[in-house]
Amino acid sequence: MRNIQLRDALREAMTEEMERDPRVFLMGEEVAEYNGAYKVSEGMLAKFGPRRIIDTPISETGFAGLGVGAAMYGLRPIIEFMSWSFCLVAADQILNNAPKMLYMSGGQFKVPIVFRGNNGAGGQLGSTHSWCVESMFSCVPGLKMAIPSTPRDAKGLLKTSIRSDDPVFFLESERMLGWGARGDRDFETPYPDTFTPYLSGGKWAPPTIEEDADFTIPFGVADIKKAGTDCTIVALGRPVHFALAAAHELSKEGIDCEVIDPRTVRPLDIETIVRSVKKTNYLVIVDQSWPFASIASEIAMQVYERAMDHLDNKIIRVCNDDVPAPYARNLELEMLPHPRKIIEAVRAVTYNA
Amino acid sequence: MISGKPATRPSDALDAAALLELLRQMMLIRRFEERTMQSYQATKIGGFCHIYIGQEATAVGSIAALRKDDPIITAYRDHGHALARGMEPKYCMAEMYGKLAGCAKGKGGSMHIFDKDNAMYGGHAIVAGQCPMGVGLAFSHAYLGEDKVTVCYLGDGALNQGAFHESMNLAAIWRLPIIFVVENNSYSMGTHISRGTAAADDLSVKAAAYGMRYAECDGMDVLDTYDTFRTLVDAMRGSSSRALGAPADTGSGPAFVNAKTYRFKGHSMSDPQKYRTKEEVAGRQERDPISTLVSHLVERNLATQEQIDAIDKQAKELSHDAEKFAEEAPALPLSELYTDVYAEPFGPYKVGELPEMLRKTQK
Ligand SMILES: Cc1ncc(C[n+]2csc(CCOP(=O)(O)OP(=O)(O)O)c2C)c(N)n1
Ligand SMILES: [Mg+2]
Secondary structure (H helix, E strand, O other), rough: OOOOOHHHHHHHHHHHHHOOOEEEEEEEEEOOOOOOOOOOOHHHHHHHHOOOEEEOOOHHHHHHHHHHHHHHHHEEEEEEEHHHHHHHHHHHHHHHOOOHHHOOOOOOOOOEEEEEOOOOOOOOOHHHHHHOOHHHHHOOOEEEEOOOOOHHHHHHHHHHHHHOOOOEEEOOOOHHHOOOOOOOOHHHOOOOHHHHHHHEEEEEOOOOHEEEEEEEEOOOOOOEEOOOOOOOEOOOHHHHHHHHHHHHHHHHOOOOOEEEEEEEEEEHHHHHHHHHHHHHHHHEEEEOOOOOOOOOHHHHHHHHHHHHHHHHOOOOOEEEOOOOOOOOOOHHHHOOOOHHHHHHHHHHHOOOO | OOOOOOOHHHHHOHHHHHHHHHHHHHHHHHHHHHHHHHHHHHHOOOOOOOOOOOHEEEEHHHHHOOOOOEEEEEEOOHHHHHHHHHHHHHHHHHHHHOEOOOOOOOOOOOOOOEOOHHHHEOOOOOOOHHHHHHHHHHHHHHOOOOOOOOOEEHHHHHHHHHHHHHHHHHHHHOOOOOOEEEOOOOOOEEEEEHHHOOOOOOOOOHHHHHOOOOOOOOOOHHHHHHHHHHHHHHHHOHHEEEEEEEOOOOOOOEEEEEEEEOOOOOOOOOOOOOOOOOOHHHHHOOOOOHHHHHHHHOOOOOHHHHHHHHHHHHHHHHHHHHHHHHHHHOOOOHHHHOOOOOOOOOOOEEEEOOHHHHHHOOO
């Protein structure tokens, strides 16, 4: 068993895929000489040189679109956004060009590109810097989207993303890159013990399976992070850990939750969720984006369509509050999904069990 | 199109009191930012925090050439602009403490400092995002036939964003009364301007590309900065025929200023600064904008050392008091999550009260 942080997992995935395929390159702001604004690409310039690890100016439209062009030409770019919040200036390239090229060209031009970077509230950054783009982007046909919650998933999914012939939006979390970093203690304190299954010596301990350089995780396959019988909790990315913390607390009350991590939103493994709901008859969905027209709403609707008769109560969504992200620490903590909100939601749906 | 420096400098006309006011502002910013760094290290301030130390002369010298109602808009390195604009330091500090008493009620933080009374239209955290809005402010002057000038600050990194170039073009075709100022500190995070910006050693070509006037100033010298802006602003103001719809050859049109400056601290509070040597920073610190003005004052017998020390003491006290005010201010109530989302609230949303800072003046 190796102890690695999420940032190490991401770097390993990129490094292995770059060794495997000379068409893969990494481009973005401060990825090379600075060694990555968040040290994800640390050492990669030294290993691969400036032809393949490429610093850009602050020109997201330019380098995201460059990536699309290069992908059409046959290269396999990894485009890093320092934060997904900064991709918005490049919206035309990532939303109009990347996901629609294959369709518009009648199947002639595929766009094998990975856009990746930090998503979600980084901690008191204010509303322009605290975007959760998953809900607003996942409605676009033609793109794939992965939101890993552990280093193992991150590595396996990123390798699959780089090998994918379609554009992949890969959403990481600044606050998960080095677990235990400043900022995360807010969420740990009430339930410190619940994080230990994933932590070893302050670092994450992924299973040994990833020692295999060809380890990948397919898209569209949910992972049951914790099996249970009484209530299904669906969560993606960082909130998976809040769901696990909540499940741990609730087990003390005799409520045995099943925590399902879909890991990818496009494609979405609705079957695993439906199977679980048919077993537990209750569903809470945790989504760190805003509730209106959200992934949580979409999953709820798909479950209603397939398993309404199996639900013993309404579905509850635990999302961001429907307001822009505030700067003040106390307000931000309240606004984001957190274990207490999930616990309350599970209690509320299962009260009639 | 480089506008030469006039033989007599506008700053020659500044009396001792006016010069001491420039010094006061720069010293206040310096001491305030030192407090800010301490508070950040003590985790009283969160998020991203960008320190203005080293660049004081740029904001102070340029703002001194403006009228109080001339709008300014800038990026996220914005504390200095707010203070130069006249914001009471305690409101800026309380904002970074995330308190209700902050200038934006703790909702914006360090990168989003706003002050309506002082025509500060914000710090903006997306690089170059402020440029199109700056054009919108200048458009409003032309539209309303007002005799105002907008100053839009940007970092050298923002030169590489599409939004900057579109803004320059719009301002130029409509000859809007706006001055774009690059606070050229040579770095965008760890990227030296020569690696990120084409024609980095001659930014006049950026202005030339849009047929715009260009000026350079020593952003480490508050008087040179003042002179440059005084000249540009005076030319721009009063050219009333620049109103929209006027023939394109009237009015003085927009301008682009390259203010050569340097930040003495890291990009943000979490920057190991491996991209530059300690010697480079030390060398640049030898031309400290505050010491430069102090020497100017002392050499010309315009101020005594006692006066200067008193100004510094006052700056320290104000910064200390700002910190104390922020520390003691009550927390932001959770109910504020749902205020200020809509000007005309519905559903769960509520009308917000104005920040304490504005309550005396605005309705
Ligand atoms: C569109 C966008 N991309 C990236 C960032 C991240 N970022 C914040 S500041 C910065 C560097 C900007 O440098 P510069 O414009 O020179 O201003 P300075 O920090 O020197 O004042 C970067 C890359 C951002 N805020 N917005
Ligand atoms: Mg800069």
